[in-house]
Amino acid sequence: MQSTRLVAAILLAAYLPACSSYRVLADPAVDLQASPKPVKKAWITLQSGAHFQLTSPYVEGDSLRGVSELSRPTSVAMADVVKVEVREVNEIKTVGLVIGSAVVAFWAVVGLLLATGQLGE
Numbered sequence: 341m342q343s344t345r346l347v348a349a350i351l352l353a354a355y356l357p358a359c360s361s362y363r364v365l366a367d368p369a370v371d372l373q374a375s376p377k378p379v380k381k382a383w384i385t386l387q388s389g390a391h392f393q394l395t396s397p398y399v400e401g402d403s404l405r406g407v408s409e410l411s412r413p414t415s416v417a418m419a420d421v422v423k424v425e426v427r428e429v430n431e432i433k434t435v436g437l438v439i440g441s442a443v444v445a446f447w448a449v450v451g452l453l454l455a456t457g458q459l460g461e
């Protein structure tokens with residue numbers, strides 16, 4: 341039972357968002373419209389220092405629009421936006437983490453079986 345929990349814990353850790361990073365959009369007005377995949381969430385920083393998250397952000401005219409964390413339609417002037425960050429998943433890191441976790445789990449189980457004398461007899 342202990343080995344099952346260990347394997348489950350390792351596999352759960354493999355699915356944590358460790359395989360993603362945040363990228364600052366160089367030109368949000370262009371990048372949000374030209375993205376092949378629609379941006380689901382963006383983290384916005386304003387000149388005033390305020391930070392907030394927008395779901396389904398898009399640029400309309402000179403405004404950045406989307407849905408706030410409170411599920412309210414939100415609009416802010418692009419002139420007030422200092423930084424727009426989006427989360428990107430890195431598939432290569434994800435595959436590497438899953439494979440690495442599986443290898444570690446395998447050797448942990450083998451070590452546990454050897455230590456308890458259940459393997460190699």
